[in-house]
Amino acid sequence: MKRLGLLAAPLLMGQAPATSPPPSLANTSADEIVAAAPAAHWLAIDPDDIMVMDTAAGRMVVQLAPQFAPAHVAAIKALVRAGRFDDGRIVRVQDNYVVQWAAKPEDGKQVVSQPPDVRQQRVRPAPLPAEYERSAKGLTFTPSPFKDTYAQAGWVPGWQAARDAKAGTVWLAHCYGTVGVGRDMPPDTGDGAELYTVIGHGPRHLDRNIANVGRVLAGIEPHAALPRGTEELGFYKDEAQRPKIASVRLASQIASFPLWQMMDTASRSFAAVVQARANRTGFFVRPARAADLCTLKVPVREVPRGVR
Amino acid sequence: MKRLGLLAAPLLMGQAPATSPPPSLANTSADEIVAAAPAAHWLAIDPDDIMVMDTAAGRMVVQLAPQFAPAHVAAIKALVRAGRFDDGRIVRVQDNYVVQWAAKPEDGKQVVSQPPDVRQQRVRPAPLPAEYERSAKGLTFTPSPFKDTYAQAGWVPGWQAARDAKAGTVWLAHCYGTVGVGRDMPPDTGDGAELYTVIGHGPRHLDRNIANVGRVLAGIEPHAALPRGTEELGFYKDEAQRPKIASVRLASQIASFPLWQMMDTASRSFAAVVQARANRTGFFVRPARAADLCTLKVPVREVPRGVR
Numbered sequence: 001m002k003r004l005g006l007l008a009a010p011l012l013m014g015q016a017p018a019t020s021p022p023p024s025l026a027n028t029s030a031d032e033i034v035a036a037a038p039a040a041h042w043l044a045i046d047p048d049d050i051m052v053m054d055t056a057a058g059r060m061v062v063q064l065a066p067q068f069a070p071a072h073v074a075a076i077k078a079l080v081r082a083g084r085f086d087d088g089r090i091v092r093v094q095d096n097y098v099v100q101w102a103a104k105p106e107d108g109k110q111v112v113s114q115p116p117d118v119r120q121q122r123v124r125p126a127p128l129p130a131e132y133e134r135s136a137k138g139l140t141f142t143p144s145p146f147k148d149t150y151a152q153a154g155w156v157p158g159w160q161a162a163r164d165a166k167a168g169t170v171w172l173a174h175c176y177g178t179v180g181v182g183r184d185m186p187p188d189t190g191d192g193a194e195l196y197t198v199i200g201h202g203p204r205h206l207d208r209n210i211a212n213v214g215r216v217l218a219g220i221e222p223h224a225a226l227p228r229g230t231e232e233l234g235f236y237k238d239e240a241q242r243p244k245i246a247s248v249r250l251a252s253q254i255a256s257f258p259l260w261q262m263m264d265t266a267s268r269s270f271a272a273v274v275q276a277r278a279n280r281t282g283f284f285v286r287p288a289r290a291a292d293l294c295t296l297k298v299p300v301r302e303v304p305r306g307v308r
Numbered sequence: 309m310k311r312l313g314l315l316a317a318p319l320l321m322g323q324a325p326a327t328s329p330p331p332s333l334a335n336t337s338a339d340e341i342v343a344a345a346p347a348a349h350w351l352a353i354d355p356d357d358i359m360v361m362d363t364a365a366g367r368m369v370v371q372l373a374p375q376f377a378p379a380h381v382a383a384i385k386a387l388v389r390a391g392r393f394d395d396g397r398i399v400r401v402q403d404n405y406v407v408q409w410a411a412k413p414e415d416g417k418q419v420v421s422q423p424p425d426v427r428q429q430r431v432r433p434a435p436l437p438a439e440y441e442r443s444a445k446g447l448t449f450t451p452s453p454f455k456d457t458y459a460q461a462g463w464v465p466g467w468q469a470a471r472d473a474k475a476g477t478v479w480l481a482h483c484y485g486t487v488g489v490g491r492d493m494p495p496d497t498g499d500g501a502e503l504y505t506v507i508g509h510g511p512r513h514l515d516r517n518i519a520n521v522g523r524v525l526a527g528i529e530p531h532a533a534l535p536r537g538t539e540e541l542g543f544y545k546d547e548a549q550r551p552k553i554a555s556v557r558l559a560s561q562i563a564s565f566p567l568w569q570m571m572d573t574a575s576r577s578f579a580a581v582v583q584a585r586a587n588r589t590g591f592f593v594r595p596a597r598a599a600d601l602c603t604l605k606v607p608v609r610e611v612p613r614g615v616r
Contacts, residue, residue, distance in 0.1 A: 095529040096484050096507075130593075149455050149600040176404050176509045187593050199404075201484045201509050201603060205588060205596040221403040221536045228529045280513060285438075285495050288513040292457040292600070295509060 030276040034299045037269035042261040042301070043158055049073075050217070050251035050260060051080060055090060055101075056243040057226055060219035061251075062179050062197075063260070063300075065159060067139070068172050069131035069211045072181055075192035076213060077250065079103055084193065085248035093226045094234025096200030100182060101245060103193040130187040132208045133171040136163055141170060142265050146278065146290040150204045153293035155265035159215070160293055162207060172212035175202040175294035179214040199224040202294035217260055217300050263299040273299065338584040341577055342607045349575035350609070351466055353568040357381075358525070358559035359388060363398060363409075364551040365534055368527035369559075370487050370505075371568070371608075373467060375447070376480050377439040377519045380489050383500035384521060385558065387411055392501065393556035401534045402542025404508030408490060409553060411501040438495040440516045441479035444471055449478060450573050454586065454598040458512045461601035463573035467523070468601055470515060480520035483510040483602035487522040507532040510602035525568055525608050571607040581607065 051062040066073040079085060084103040092100035141163055143154040151162040156170060160178075163170040172178065179197045183190035190211055197216055226243060229236040236242045251257040263270050274296055279287040359370040374381040387393060392411040400408035449471055451462040459470040464478060468486075471478040480486065487505045491498035498519055505524055534551060537544040544550045559565040571578050582604055587595040 093533075095532055132594075147455050147457050149457070149598050150596055185591060203603070205585075205592070205599060205603065207596070208594045209592050224403055225401075225533050225535055227533055277513075283493060284513070284517050286440075286516045288458055288515070290457050291513060295511070295513065 029281060030273045033269055033272045033276055034263070034301075037263065037267070037299075041264050041267035041269040043264050045158075045217075045260040045262055045300075047251035047257065047259065048077075049214075050257075051076070051214070051248055052251055052254060052257065053085070053101075053219075053248045054246040055223070056246075057090075058219055058222040060197075060223055061217040061260075062214050063217050063262075064179075064214040065172060065212070067156075068134055068159075069181075069213045071128045072131055072190065072192050072211045072213050075128055076181075076195070079193055080248050080250055081253075083247075085245055088245040088248070089239075089242035090223070090226065090236075090245065091194075091242055092196070092233065092235045093199075093228050095228045097198070097203065097234065098196040099199050099223050099226060100194065100196035102182075102195075127188050127191055128181075128211070131211045132187075133164075133169045136165075136168050136170045139170055140266050142270075144293060144296065145274070146292065148293055150207065155270070155298065157265055158262035158298055159265070160296065160298060162204075162293070171208050173202070173293055174198055174204050174206045174212065175215075175297070176200070177216040177220055177297075178202075178212055179216065180206070181211045181213055183210060197223070202292075204294075218302070258302045258304060261301050261303055265298055270298070337589060338581045341580045341584055342571070342609075345571065345575070345577035345607075349572050349577040350569040351572050353466075353525075353570055353608075355559035355565065355567065356385075357522075358565075358568060359384070359522070359556055360559055360562060360565065361393070361409075361527075361556045362554040363531070364554075365398075366527055366530040368505075368531055369525040369568075370522050371525050371570075372487075372522040373480060373520070375464075376442055376467075377489075377521045379436045380439055380498065380500050380519045380521050383436055384489075384503070387501055388556050388558055389561075391555075393553055396553040396556070397547075397550035398531070398534065398544075398553065399502075399550055400504070400541065400543045401507075401536050403536045405506070405511065405542065406504040407507050407531050407534060408502065408504035410490075410503075435496050435499055436489075436519070439519045440495075441472075441477045444473075444476050444478045447478055448574050450578075452601060452604065453582070454600065456601055458515065463578070463606065465573055466570035466606055467573070468604065468606060470512075470601070479516055480523075481510070481601055482506055482512050482514045482520065483523075483605070484508070485524040485528055485605075486510075486520055487524065488514070489519045489521055491518060505531070512602075526610070566610045566612060569609055569611055573606055578606070 045063055049064045049066060051064060053060045053062060064073045088101060088103045090099060090101045139156045141154050141156055143152055152165060153162050155161055160173045160175050161170055162173050176198050179195055181190040181192055182194035182196055228234055231237050277296060278289055278291040353371055357372045357374060359372060361368045361370060372381045396409060396411045398407060398409045447464045449462050449464055451460055460473060461470050463469055468481045468483050469478055470481050484506050487503055489498040489500055490502035490504055505528065536542055539545050585604060586597055586599045
């Protein structure tokens with residue numbers, strides 16, 4: 001109600017009767033639950049698992065998930081520490097699908113400027129194992145109360161996931177903002193030097209076909225708004241079109257970087273968020289009484305250093 | 309395979325081993341089925357149901373669905389014919405949600421330039437009935453073979469839809485590219501002068517809560533790439549930020565406009581497309597064996613006038 005009330009003011013070119021937009025995905029009620037959640041319902045995110053990417057479009061903050069793809073995450077962190085993503089490029093933006101970016105190549109081909117001192121820091125990781133799913137052992141899986149087209153949907157602490165209870169496996173789901181690793185045709189060819197994030201309808205058919213390594217915590221918006229590439233699959237045509245990556249650092253390398261938390265998906269607060277999103281009120285004359293996994297995002301928040 | 313083969317050439321800043329992106333939503337196999345579909349598996353789209361919108365971002369072609377929202381579609385066509393959308397504005401872009409645009413208001417408030425001759429043509433429609441679902445009578449419903457979180461998913465000829473078999477109702481589903489009508493809190497307050505299209509994960513919770521009137525056939529890309537609005541819910545802050553709409557016409561008003569067709573969703577070709585998308589090969593080591601409604605888009609195509 002409040003959110004819609006706020007809308008009355010900026011409403012739209014003086015029309016009467018004023019037509020308002022559909023409300024945001026995050027309705028006020030879920031927002032209120034998040035705001036009221038006690039500290040015990042939040043989990044700290046390790047600053048060493050946060051990648052801070054400054055590009056020509058803006059800053060994007062990515063949380064890595066070593067519990068799902070330990071070899072990939074270790075390789076990505078090694079690339080970050082070696083400065084390999086500095087002066088990298090966003091190479092592909094495909095509408096309703098992905099934004100994809102790449103570390104600076106070792107041989108420097110197709111790169112406009114390449115200071116040799118940066119070049120010498122480069123590492124060249126070996127191809128990595130196909131970390132597409134993992135054993136469910138040691139992870140708390142909170143099942144979604146709603147039907148899922150693909151598997152059993154749910155959450156492992158702080159993450160949108162799915163599982164095969166019979167096989168005892170669990171994996172990160174491909175939703176808006178999920179970060180994965182580009183690979184070639186053989187499953188073990190991803191090296192972590194090329195990553196993408198989803199900017200469209202959750203492509204869940206990619207689940208268990210590619211290594212998911214994380215998700216965007218903040219700053220996806222200007223990247224999702226980049227011009228779509230004109231070549232096959234949304235690749236940019238040439239170097240002039242590719243937005244530059246100024247630098248990528250781990251949050252643990254940046255002294256002043258804020259702390260981040262994610263809601264504990266096993267908490268009562270999160271269960272209430274799920275119910276609120278499935279049973280929206282106010283604008284909604286007919287609550288859906290369900291919600292699919294990709295709309296049930298896990299709340300995350302930035303907290304000033306010193307709090308908690 | 310072919311699609312991925314093509315990728316080898318533009319691949320990505322000279323890296324070795326080259327990492328390729330995940331393949332497109334439309335895999336080659338489904339594309340081949342579409343290309344081979346006989347003429348009898350395609351349905352003509354009435355040029356009077358196509359809205360051609362030229363904006364500062366580009367041309368967007370929208371198909372209207374009078375069979376689902378007859379009063380809204382009639383009101384929108386009246387607005388188009390009266391030139392009410394000419395010199396309108398895109399007023400809102402919310403990340404992972406919607407692009408929303410508005411006809412030029414009758415009183416001209418907040419509009420920079422407003423030629424009086426255009427102004428006098430304006431109509432002011434009355435609020436419209438809440439056309440959120442309709443009787444299933446007279447529509448062929450082809451159920452999806454896969455589970456849906458929200459209802460029974462499927463298609464009515466040429467459209468992504470869902471139904472309540474018990475109640476005998478059917479409605480258009482909110483997916484990427486669906487076009488709906490903005491409204492205020494009371495359900496009957498949409499007048500068709502303000503429309504949106506979805507540019508994020510399909511917000512199916514809006515189904516049966518707002519009048520869907522169509523979908524984008526072409527040209528969503530540059531609109532989905534517009535800068536996100538900085539105000540509450542992604543509204544643009546002021547007139548300077550709002551991209552202009554040069555004109556909106558029906559395809560029936562444009563002599564040279566191409567004809568469009570949509571695949572008959574009751575055809576064998578479409579059933580094969582659904583299966584191909586659920587059982588992807590090549591890049592995919594583990595086909596999902598399912599696909600959710602919003603990923604199962606209905607193929608559409610432009611055909612030169614004179615063909616068929």
